[in-house]
Amino acid sequence: MLKYYSKYAPYLFLLPAGIVLVIFFFIPFFQTIILSFQDYSTDIYTPAFIGIGNYTKLLHNPTFYKVLLNTFIYLIIAVPILAIIPLFLAILVNQKIRGATLYKILIYLPVIVSIVVAAIAFKWLYAEHGILNYLISTLGMQSIGWLTDPKYALYSVIIVTIWKGIGYYMIIYLAALMSVPKELYEACDIDGANFLTKHLTVTIPHIMPTIALVTTISAISAMKVFAEIYVMTKGGPLNSSKTIVYYIYERAFENLDLGFASAMSVVLLIIVMILSFVNIFCFERNRYQL
Amino acid sequence: MKKIIEKLSIHSVLIFVSLLSIFPFLWLISTSLKGGGENIFAYPPQIIPTDFTWANYSGVWDRVDFIRYFVNSIIVAGGTVLLNLIFSAMAGYPLARMEFKGKKITFFAILATIMIPFQAIMLPVYLITLKLNMVDGVNNIAGYMGLILPFAVSAFGIFLMRQAFLGIPREIEEAAIVDGCNVVQVFTMVLLPMIKPTIAVLAIFTFIGSWGEFLWPSIVLTKESMYTLPVGINNLQGMFSSNWRYIAAGSIISIIPIIIFFLSLQKYFISGENEGAIKG
Numbered sequence: 001m002l003k004y005y006s007k008y009a010p011y012l013f014l015l016p017a018g019i020v021l022v023i024f025f026f027i028p029f030f031q032t033i034i035l036s037f038q039d040y041s042t043d044i045y046t047p048a049f050i051g052i053g054n055y056t057k058l059l060h061n062p063t064f065y066k067v068l069l070n071t072f073i074y075l076i077i078a079v080p081i082l083a084i085i086p087l088f089l090a091i092l093v094n095q096k097i098r099g100a101t102l103y104k105i106l107i108y109l110p111v112i113v114s115i116v117v118a119a120i121a122f123k124w125l126y127a128e129h130g131i132l133n134y135l136i137s138t139l140g141m142q143s144i145g146w147l148t149d150p151k152y153a154l155y156s157v158i159i160v161t162i163w164k165g166i167g168y169y170m171i172i173y174l175a176a177l178m179s180v181p182k183e184l185y186e187a188c189d190i191d192g193a194n195f196l197t198k199h200l201t202v203t204i205p206h207i208m209p210t211i212a213l214v215t216t217i218s219a220i221s222a223m224k225v226f227a228e229i230y231v232m233t234k235g236g237p238l239n240s241s242k243t244i245v246y247y248i249y250e251r252a253f254e255n256l257d258l259g260f261a262s263a264m265s266v267v268l269l270i271i272v273m274i275l276s277f278v279n280i281f282c283f284e285r286n287r288y289q290l
Numbered sequence: 291m292k293k294i295i296e297k298l299s300i301h302s303v304l305i306f307v308s309l310l311s312i313f314p315f316l317w318l319i320s321t322s323l324k325g326g327g328e329n330i331f332a333y334p335p336q337i338i339p340t341d342f343t344w345a346n347y348s349g350v351w352d353r354v355d356f357i358r359y360f361v362n363s364i365i366v367a368g369g370t371v372l373l374n375l376i377f378s379a380m381a382g383y384p385l386a387r388m389e390f391k392g393k394k395i396t397f398f399a400i401l402a403t404i405m406i407p408f409q410a411i412m413l414p415v416y417l418i419t420l421k422l423n424m425v426d427g428v429n430n431i432a433g434y435m436g437l438i439l440p441f442a443v444s445a446f447g448i449f450l451m452r453q454a455f456l457g458i459p460r461e462i463e464e465a466a467i468v469d470g471c472n473v474v475q476v477f478t479m480v481l482l483p484m485i486k487p488t489i490a491v492l493a494i495f496t497f498i499g500s501w502g503e504f505l506w507p508s509i510v511l512t513k514e515s516m517y518t519l520p521v522g523i524n525n526l527q528g529m530f531s532s533n534w535r536y537i538a539a540g541s542i543i544s545i546i547p548i549i550i551f552f553l554s555l556q557k558y559f560i561s562g563e564n565e566g567a568i569k570g
Contacts, residue, residue, distance in 0.1 A: 265413065
């Protein structure tokens, strides 16, 4: 093919995106690492280099372990549920049924609406004399402090994250289901296989890569939860619903302890980068045409 | 017979899940329509208001400048979409179609930004935004720039564009070059019109992402007149502390625009063809 562009053209085309990515991604990335080796807690204007001081502070901070544990609980609850229930729903709406589009729209609705409104709506459901406590009282149970009892607050927030994610992952599965060859189902029907065997033997093996993809993306987004916690509990009571991003936010923007917050950001960076790396190089090769 | 039972059970599961999906909103709507004469904590709870009123809507509308929040959200989301389309298309083109020194490194550097979560670097991003004077304390334009520019391009958008350009047959470009088009003309008049569907997808999903963004605006914004809808709605909780009728009415008002947007473009969201096109 004839070369119709000057040797500067590619760089000029890349320039605007490059400037944005350098200023708002690469510089902050390295600055996070640098800040994590500095102490801002005594004087915010003249930080001192303290080596791994913030990291040792981190390792001696009980709240850090608490937020790590909470984030881990978030992962082990939200991720399996978001990998399985949306798949089940996608199989159901993919059947030849009436109203499939309406079901998809309704189930997708929580994805579209701002997380702030979703969190407010759930806060109202969770209210002390609210509708959920009424429902469990009809089952003969005591009222629960959904957001005010340290035993339950984290789980109440996880429910919101799950509720908001189901439609999103359902649509991802739906796209994958379209690629399963119809003949395989027909063969099953001839053999007289029932609904369950049909999907266990044909659907699941076929869309295994998508299940893996959903697992990693839902894990990455569970690592990053913030808004639902900010709106509903502010991490409380007693840090019971505080996760890693919320704690970074609190230490950085409320306590102005930039070094400590940055050390925690580095921990977050490492975890998310590992997950993303697996995601990109194992499950999304096609999208990036690697 | 077996078929009918199967269909019936599928429908009942889907009806149940659909109800779960919309119930929190229905309950907000119900609360927002209840007048002062009705106990909103009544047991058993009443979905249909007995003391029906629109007063909560007019009350909250008079006290909160929704139009302002809405305009701010439109400016921020609109600006973010516009810059993303231009910058991503420009960057995707050489990555798909040109040979140049450092192409591989550029490619992987952009790919690497996908792995960096904003939440882990938000502190330096904030410090840089301050240093560049892009905050609402300077003036409104600077405030908007601070909200838009950190999200003005995403690696995801660049790769989406690159993939679209890769799908265009080379012959079309060659014909244009033979006809005397230069590189800018090839890009704007030949290639861009051919990737309109991808442009639409990127525009829609960038818009949704930007519209719902909460973390960044709540960090940088200091003036109430600059609030975007999510920040403004979160603020309702403080303004009306336990007046749930007003909070509910305000929340419902705030989601009407995005629901209209979603319903009119629903095929882009639920067809499954654009899976994963939303930012996580």
